[in-house]
Amino acid sequence: MTTREKLAALAANLWWTWTPEAIALFRRLSPGAFAVTDNNPVAALRVADEAVLNDPDFAKEVDAVHAAFEAYMSADRRYGDAPPTAYFCMEYGLHESLPFYSGGLGILAGDHAKAASDLGLPFTTVGLFLRGGYFKQYFDAQGRQQAEFPGIDATEHPVTLVTDASGLPLTVTVHAGWDEVHLRAWRIDLGHTTMYLLDTDFSANPYHLRFLTRRLYQGDRTTRIRQEIILGIGGVRMLRAVGVEAEVFHLNEGHCAFLTLELLREQMARGQSREQAEAAVRERCVFTTHTPVKAGHDRFDPGLFIEQMRGFQHAISLSDHDLLAYGRINPNDVTSPFNMTVLGLKLSRTANGVSKLNGEVARRQWHALYPDRHVDEVPIGHVTNGVHLPTWTAPHARPFLNEHLGPDWLEHRDRPEVWRKVRDISDEALWEYRRMLRRTLIAFVNEYLKTQTLPQEAALDPDALTIGFARRFATYKRAPLFFYDKERAIKFFTRTDRPIQMIYAGKAHPDDEGGKAYIREIYEMTRHPALKGRLIYLEDYDMEIGRMLTSGCDVWLNNPRRPYEASGTSGQKVAVHGGLNLSILDGWWPEGYNGKNGWAIGEEASHLYKDPEIQDPEDANHLYDTLENSVLPAFYERDERGLPPEWLARMRNAMEHLPYAFSAHRMVTDYLERIYRPAPQSVQR
Ligand SMILES: *Cc1c(COP(=O)(O)O)cnc(C)c1O
Numbered sequence: 001m002t003t004r005e006k007l008a009a010l011a012a013n014l015w016w017t018w019t020p021e022a023i024a025l026f027r028r029l030s031p032g033a034f035a036v037t038d039n040n041p042v043a044a045l046r047v048a049d050e051a052v053l054n055d056p057d058f059a060k061e062v063d064a065v066h067a068a069f070e071a072y073m074s075a076d077r078r079y080g081d082a083p084p085t086a087y088f089c090m091e092y093g094l095h096e097s098l099p100f101y102s103g104g105l106g107i108l109a110g111d112h113a114k115a116a117s118d119l120g121l122p123f124t125t126v127g128l129f130l131r132g133g134y135f136k137q138y139f140d141a142q143g144r145q146q147a148e149f150p151g152i153d154a155t156e157h158p159v160t161l162v163t164d165a166s167g168l169p170l171t172v173t174v175h176a177g178w179d180e181v182h183l184r185a186w187r188i189d190l191g192h193t194t195m196y197l198l199d200t201d202f203s204a205n206p207y208h209l210r211f212l213t214r215r216l217y218q219g220d221r222t223t224r225i226r227q228e229i230i231l232g233i234g235g236v237r238m239l240r241a242v243g244v245e246a247e248v249f250h251l252n253e254g255h256c257a258f259l260t261l262e263l264l265r266e267q268m269a270r271g272q273s274r275e276q277a278e279a280a281v282r283e284r285c286v287f288t289t290h291t292p293v294k295a296g297h298d299r300f301d302p303g304l305f306i307e308q309m310r311g312f313q314h315a316i317s318l319s320d321h322d323l324l325a326y327g328r329i330n331p332n333d334v335t336s337p338f339n340m341t342v343l344g345l346k347l348s349r350t351a352n353g354v355s356k357l358n359g360e361v362a363r364r365q366w367h368a369l370y371p372d373r374h375v376d377e378v379p380i381g382h383v384t385n386g387v388h389l390p391t392w393t394a395p396h397a398r399p400f401l402n403e404h405l406g407p408d409w410l411e412h413r414d415r416p417e418v419w420r421k422v423r424d425i426s427d428e429a430l431w432e433y434r435r436m437l438r439r440t441l442i443a444f445v446n447e448y449l450k451t452q453t454l455p456q457e458a459a460l461d462p463d464a465l466t467i468g469f470a471r472r473f474a475t476y477k478r479a480p481l482f483f484y485d486k487e488r489a490i491k492f493f494t495r496t497d498r499p500i501q502m503i504y505a506g507k508a509h510p511d512d513e514g515g516k517a518y519i520r521e522i523y524e525m526t527r528h529p530a531l532k533g534r535l536i537y538l539e540d541y542d543m544e545i546g547r548m549l550t551s552g553c554d555v556w557l558n559n560p561r562r563p564y565e566a567s568g569t570s571g572q573k574v575a576v577h578g579g580l581n582l583s584i585l586d587g588w589w590p591e592g593y594n595g596k597n598g599w600a601i602g603e604e605a606s607h608l609y610k611d612p613e614i615q616d617p618e619d620a621n622h623l624y625d626t627l628e629n630s631v632l633p634a635f636y637e638r639d640e641r642g643l644p645p646e647w648l649a650r651m652r653n654a655m656e657h658l659p660y661a662f663s664a665h666r667m668v669t670d671y672l673e674r675i676y677r678p679a680p681q682s683v684q685r
Contacts (some may be wrong), residue, residue, distance in 0.1 A: 003058070007026070008045060010062075011041040014188060014190045017095040019065070020395035021065050022069075025062060030043075039096060040097040072191065077192065079119050080120050085124070085676055086126060086235075086244065086250070087116075087250040088127070089255070089256060090127065090128065090253065092127050094188070100130040101543075103471065105252075108569060110391075111387055111391060112664060112671075114190055114391060116193055117193040119668055125193060126198070126235040126256070128230065128231055130213060131214055132149035132150075132151055132214040133150070134507075137507045137541070139539060147510045159186040159197070161185075162238075170184065172240075175311020175314075176209070181209050181226075181234075182209075183230060184202060184204075185242070198231065198234050199213050200213045212227060221301065225298075225308045226308060227255075228298065231256045232255075232256045235259055247284065253288065253289065254339075255298060257341070257343040257347075258340075260344070261316070263280075264278065285347055285349060286676070289354075290567075292358070292362070293474070297339060298339070300338045301337055305337075326338075326346055327342050329369050346369075350381070350675055352382050352675065353380060354385045354587075355385065355567040356382050356590065357590055357591075364378075383671055384588055385572070386569075386662045386666050394552075396436070397437060400433050404424070413663055422655045425652075427645075430651060434577075434578045435462075435463075440552060442460045444548050453539065454539055458533055461534075465499070465631070465635045465636070466501050466552065466553050466554050468502070469557045470506055470538075470546060471558075473508035473512070473518050478560060479519075480525075481619065482620070484616060490528065497636070498632045498636045499534070500627075501534040501535070501536075502534070502557075503549060503553065504537045505538040507540070550577065554580065556580070558570070558581065559619060561612065562584050562585065562615075564586070567587045568586070580597070580599070580631075584602055584619065585604045591661075598650065599626050634646040
């Protein structure tokens, strides 16, 4: 193989997205092209500098990375005996150059798929080829968020059209209403995991059907239900067409739940009774719910549902009443919408929330579906989310971790003894690590601000306590809570002995006026004379910004309205970098927080669904008090060596205990042992 061929082979498998050595090679091919394409290796390779390609030293490095890739692909697969699993999700966050994710759900799905590859599970994922992606965020002169859908050109990305034996695109069809929709699929390889992304945007379809798979979470209810028919029903048909066998179907959130109806149709077409067919579907399906927020559960007007399911209904011959019943808590309530979560719960053998607290909340939320059971017996458990450490550990953090945890720490990241080595790192080295990561972030921010449409000054201090907040601007996450009491908030920035600085990022859904107002509120604050340059809003939050912020910030702020944050994962990304969480005890944090590895805002039991008018000031004041009385002293009180002992103790504790427990390695192993593997009859309902 030539050097170019080896690079092409590396670019074609998203293994490179979690391999910094591979990314560094692509960057060197053409630093400019790489940067402007959101770090896309295919683009960099196309315009590669021949002098670099022909450099023998470069070729040697390519050889080494390529050999590592081959070794990864041919190594024994730890869980090769696991039941073959098909994982369905509406969005996937794989890399910043493939922007078909909006937030935590997609990132989690991408991390799950990558960890499944690392662990060697037979794993296939299904989604939509959303070539317009979610939106890119920019701002008009008045500081109002604008959305642009740039479009993914398939020829410029590591995706391949799935073809049949004769080389023609493999297609399947579904009915949306009476419209016949043709679907083709794009394949993405993530290590061992194969991903199929369905696409209607080609000449077999009339124009009004071609746009269906263009954009994520945009468009009217008809578009949404049609997308979900394509994902669920079309996804199963595409798996059949490519010959993928699955014993387990994992429904990641309700958007894909129509897949259960397609499995039901298949069983009934084989002559099974409806009861037998339902039992067979349940045996194979498992369902994960990701949010207590009502808008996160798709509900379709019964008229719209029946209209759009007409063609499908014809093939399964169920009455309107019977079909609608699968999505209704009470089948005889004819006004009730069709709820995708209810469908997922009814036709799965087991269901789970994504943290211990979220499991409890989900049991209460869906209690009505199980009226003869006590709320504690509602059959929804939990598997707490985790993050894919190879993806989320900053490349520039790795030399330090390799040195202190051993060169194969990532290989053995599920062994607590790897993390125990943090105890042996000297205070000096640990503090220098934190300073290096903060300085690298600040240099990144200074450069990034030059490209923003929202003008901002940068005057970040490389030695000041740096607080980060980046996530979707869904209102329950309360982005501007820190500015609840503006006077008190501003004082934290202006005191010369113990100053803070803050960096925000995040997109609001284009229809979410509340979220957009939150962005304006924070942007307004960035222009306050006392905060200028020290409070920053970074636009167009994506995985790259996520990686920079979670690695560089000292404190990661998370202040959702409890209990709406089902898990949250951004805070799980900071611990390996020695960052500390300052968070409401919501989502994963009640499981992660041990009193010595970060800070809690507010108390655990006291504020489940409190009136926001009471909860917001309470949480804001507790946040200020904790910052004042605990976070600032920990960071700024120094010993004779100039080091902060209290901070270092917490940092050490967090690094030892959090990365392993909240890794996707642990999460996928839990899914395997508790959800995928158990024989259906052993699962309690
Ligand atoms: C990790 C991550 C998220 C999820 O963050 P939450 O804390 O769960 O809201 C969302 N978007 C990006 C780009 C991320 O990297």
